[in-house]
Amino acid sequence: MATLIINVSDLESVKARLDAAFRGEPQGCAYSFNSEESLLSMLTPNRWAIVKALLGSGPLGVRELARRVGRDVKGVHTDTQRMVLCGLIDKTDDGKLLLPYDEVRVDLHCQAAA
Template identity: 40%
Template sequence: MNTLTIRLQSYENMIAEVERNSASAAKGEGGDAQPTFSFESWEAMHRTLAPKRTEIVMAMAGRGSLTVREVAKLVNRDIKNVHGDLDMLVKSGVVDKTEDGFAFPYDRIHFEFDMEAAA
């Protein structure tokens, strides 16, 4: 199953992870990296993956390239609003723009984060 992992982590941790992965790749190690999308905060994640957008992404999962009309029908929403959400998801890198429309190239999403009380 092709899974996208969504993480909350600081910018510094994101950079450190990229550097570790790059160093491993340069040595020919670590070829089994999982697709990951990181956000610096809950708010940043929620701006991109608001409930209606998450509904779109999940409706698209595993279906290949879809037109705006097809996505709107899947989520039972207005085409104009779905098109706006798809544009936002493409700009954020979550959804791909294809020759035939839009695609979410994963079968599922795994959310990986901890939330703690403010100090």
């Protein structure tokens, strides 16, 4: 089962993971945002529904995706374009949308200030 972990990481943490990957150390699949605000801004409830609909589905056209999430095509197109531009979902050569994972986990932490 392929799992994507969406998290918040600073630039140094991302660089450290890349360095480890170049050394051949497995890193798993991760997508990192630079702040909690940017993660929450991107993963709105409507976009989260798109993520869930794409999981394990294979490539889908915008119309079929809109049907599956119960929204209008224009709104789904706008949301998916934004997600494609930031690299969260893929677009195939024939224009279909793809999230090639079976599971997505969002890793978001908050703790009291020291």
